[in-house]
Amino acid sequence: MIELLRQWIEHRRAIRRRWQEDARRLAAVDPVNAYYEAQRRAARSRAQGNAGDYWHWAKVASEVARIELRAEMDFEVVKAIADQETTSRR
Template sequence: MIRFLRRWLAHRRAIRRRWQADARLLAISDPAGSYYEAQRRAFHSRSIDDLDEFWHWSKVASEIARIEPRAEMDFAVLKALSDQEKAGRR
């Protein structure tokens, strides 16, 4: 049982390190637009029914919101991004 818990914790830590690293990379490459890029990738993942990647990019977006004070976050822009992704699916 302890071996199972250790493996599970190691797996969860690896997942966390991945989204934190992706958040840092996006924030460095485009501080102002990094949040929107992460959300765009989350919307795309959701549109192709890849729920693991959807959760990953959603967590990346929340991490960017936490670490990057210059990141723009406007609900109207997010709605437009979501609408574009939905229009592309049809």
């Protein structure tokens, strides 16, 4: 039982490292628009019906917001991104 718990914890840590690395990568490329890019990828994944990727990119967006002080985060822009991704996938 302890081994199963240890494996689960390591699996969760690996998932967390993945979205943290993606957030750092986006922030390094474009610190101002990194949050919007993560939101765009989340919206695209959601529109494609890929729930796993959607949650991953949503976590990336929240991590970008946490680590990058220069990131712009206007909710109206996020809504426009979601609308754009939704309509382009129809």
